[in-house]
Amino acid sequence: MSKQTFRLQELADKVDAAVKGNPERLISGLSTLTGGRPDTLSFLANPAYQKHLSSTDAGAVILTAEMAEGYDGDGLIHSNPYLVYAQLSHLWDTAALALEQRHIAASATVAESAQIGERVFIDEGVRIGEDAIIADGVVLGANVVVGRGVTIGEATRLYPNVVLYHDVHLGTHCTLQSGVIIGSDGFGFAPSPDGWTPIAQLGGVRIDDHVQIGANTTIDRGALEDTVIEQGVILDNQIQVAHNVRIGRNTAIAACSAIAGSTSIGANCVVGGASGIAGHLEIVDGVHITAMTMVIKSLTEPGVYSSGTGVQPNAKWRKSIARLRQLDQMHGKIKALEKKLKNTE
Numbered sequence: 001m002s003k004q005t006f007r008l009q010e011l012a013d014k015v016d017a018a019v020k021g022n023p024e025r026l027i028s029g030l031s032t033l034t035g036g037r038p039d040t041l042s043f044l045a046n047p048a049y050q051k052h053l054s055s056t057d058a059g060a061v062i063l064t065a066e067m068a069e070g071y072d073g074d075g076l077i078h079s080n081p082y083l084v085y086a087q088l089s090h091l092w093d094t095a096a097l098a099l100e101q102r103h104i105a106a107s108a109t110v111a112e113s114a115q116i117g118e119r120v121f122i123d124e125g126v127r128i129g130e131d132a133i134i135a136d137g138v139v140l141g142a143n144v145v146v147g148r149g150v151t152i153g154e155a156t157r158l159y160p161n162v163v164l165y166h167d168v169h170l171g172t173h174c175t176l177q178s179g180v181i182i183g184s185d186g187f188g189f190a191p192s193p194d195g196w197t198p199i200a201q202l203g204g205v206r207i208d209d210h211v212q213i214g215a216n217t218t219i220d221r222g223a224l225e226d227t228v229i230e231q232g233v234i235l236d237n238q239i240q241v242a243h244n245v246r247i248g249r250n251t252a253i254a255a256c257s258a259i260a261g262s263t264s265i266g267a268n269c270v271v272g273g274a275s276g277i278a279g280h281l282e283i284v285d286g287v288h289i290t291a292m293t294m295v296i297k298s299l300t301e302p303g304v305y306s307s308g309t310g311v312q313p314n315a316k317w318r319k320s321i322a323r324l325r326q327l328d329q330m331h332g333k334i335k336a337l338e339k340k341l342k343n344t345e
């Protein structure tokens with residue numbers, strides 16, 4: 001597949017940026033500053049990489065007007081270089097398929113009651129259950145399973161081996177990477193003298209528009225009401241979302257995090273990788289949880305929250321742990337001294 005080539009001015013027009021230098025320069029791809037070529041466009045979003053600007057071989061660079069001072073090469077000037085890079089990256093995305101007509105592979109199985117829209121691409125081994133509704137422009141990769149009563153919105157893409165259990169709703173323009181499982185039973189069991197009695201999970205999962213879900217992430221169905229992922233949420237790889245969780249608009253959660261049941265996370269939050277959030281909690285809008293944080297109580301004020309300790313040499317860590325184990329004993333001694341001092345006053 002030949003690469004698409006654009007004039008620098010064409011790229012500027014697409015993202016409302018100003019051209020610095022030659023507007024006729026031809027660009028056929030993106031690159032880092034250190035890996036640039038004369039026909040690539042790079043970007044400078046982090047000041048830490050400004051040291052590479054003067055030596056880059058990239059034909060043009062996306063940067064702010066301030067960062068462009070003293071730079072003699074061609075470029076695109078914009079207040080948010082990283083956003084411009086993100087927008088232009090789709091011009092060279094080889095994973096995107098230009099589908100002009102409906103395609104259903106011979107090995108796919110589609111229930112008679114399923115409704116299939118226009119320009120839907122259904123790859124080998126796909127299974128679509130009864131009463132499913134697949135909107136226009138949907139792409140279903142190889143071996144995708146779409147359960148009974150599932151709805152998938154326009155231009156949503158499911159990569160190979162995604163599984164949607166029954167009664168899952170997916171909005172428009174969503175992307176689910178390989179191995180995603182939506183609608184599996186929540187971890188609901190009632191204890192009894194004879195062991196654990198499973199609770200039927202009677203709710204579904206509702207995922208709104210423009211949601212991105214990373215590989216091998218799992219989202220459980222609700223026990224009675226739906227698990228809900230609101231518009232614009234981005235979930236990284238290998239995340240566990242338990243039953244009846246609600247995640248607010250435009251919240252981002254990094255890899256290997258886990259959210260226990262019935263917790264509500266607000267809009268515009270960020271959850272760092274490998275974080276754990278306990279169940280039945282409320283997290284308000286605008287909370288930033290740093291990596292490997294354990295959240296065990298509701299967070300009622302926006303801001304940055306952390307837990308755990310940073311890495312240190314093993315010998316120092318052992319001393320720190322030894323002192324930590326002595327805290328209770330030290331606390332008792334301090335309280336005794338305070339009482340003794342108070343009695344002598």
